[in-house]
Amino acid sequence: MDQSKEQRILNTVSYNAVKGDPESVMKCIDKYCSQYEWAMNVGDEKGLILDKIVEEADPSVVLELGTYCGYSAIRIARLLKPKARLLTIEFNPEFASIAKEIIDIAGLSDKVTILEGHSEDIIPQLKKKYEVETLDFVFLDHWKERYAPDTVLLEECGLLRKGSILLADNVVFPGAPEFLKYVRNNQRFECTSYPSHLEYMQVEDAMEKAVYLG
Numbered sequence: 751m752d753q754s755k756e757q758r759i760l761n762t763v764s765y766n767a768v769k770g771d772p773e774s775v776m777k778c779i780d781k782y783c784s785q786y787e788w789a790m791n792v793g794d795e796k797g798l799i800l801d802k803i804v805e806e807a808d809p810s811v812v813l814e815l816g817t818y819c820g821y822s823a824i825r826i827a828r829l830l831k832p833k834a835r836l837l838t839i840e841f842n843p844e845f846a847s848i849a850k851e852i853i854d855i856a857g858l859s860d861k862v863t864i865l866e867g868h869s870e871d872i873i874p875q876l877k878k879k880y881e882v883e884t885l886d887f888v889f890l891d892h893w894k895e896r897y898a899p900d901t902v903l904l905e906e907c908g909l910l911r912k913g914s915i916l917l918a919d920n921v922v923f924p925g926a927p928e929f930l931k932y933v934r935n936n937q938r939f940e941c942t943s944y945p946s947h948l949e950y951m952q953v954e955d956a957m958e959k960a961v962y963l964g
């Protein structure tokens with residue numbers, strides 16, 4: 751059976767990236783996906799916005815929803831202080847195992863834990879099973895219609911605290927209308943829009959930051 755696109759992305763990283771160098775892994779993926787096969791990584795343009803927001807927040811505990819190949823997990827984890835950690839949830843076993851290898855090549859396995867399963871099943875386990883108290887930063891990049899229900903679930907599970915930052919990818923393309931409606935009409939969130947473009951394309955997109963006010 752011929753390889754998947756995600757397997758080809760792993761191949762190009764393992765052949766061309768410098769082991770232990772997250773930037774070279776990111777460059778390798780961005781180069782491959784802009785020149786050969788488009789893939790739904792947050793990419794280098796939105797990635798720079800993500801970098802700035804993570805650096806400003808300097809979070810200790812980060813949750814990512816939708817690991818895919820691990821590009822944004824690497825992007826975020828490379829900026830975290832020594833004791834900080836990133837938990838990332840992925841339900842596709844092939845993507846989870848490819849992401850694990852790519853994160854390992856980047857030398858970030860000690861900061862990143864991939865939790866295999868559905869976000870709606872794992873989020874309620876974060877406190878007891880994964881010893882999370884509250885989340886400092888959440889990056890939403892999974893199925894877009896899950897953004898709103900999972901935001902409600904995070905709040906219901908007591909995982910958000912005053913100042914917790916939610917950052918959602920793709921609120922323009924493919925779009926996350928229910929999520930935008932939910933956070934923008936909700937006094938408990940302070941929202942900011944970051945206009946940008948779809949990864950590797952000229953198409954308009956944006957990320958939305960929603961700070962939980964408690």
Ligand SMILES: Cc1ccc(Cc2cc(O)c(O)c(C(=O)NC/C=C/[C@H]3O[C@@H](n4cnc5c(N)ncnc54)[C@H](O)[C@@H]3O)c2)cc1
Nearest residue numbers: 790816817818839840841842845867868869891892893924
């Ligand atoms: C045809 C087409 C292609 C790309 C686009 C443009 C475009 C651009 C983008 O930046 C995009 O992020 C997307 C997009 O659809 N992302 C969905 C990303 C899912 C990943 O997360 C995983 N996952 C999905 N739901 C869950 C869940 N509950 N629990 C755990 N993991 C989940 C999946 O297993 C995947 O690993 C699309 C538009 C149209």
Ligand SMILES: [Mg+2]
Nearest residue numbers: 790891919920
């Ligand atoms: Mg995305």
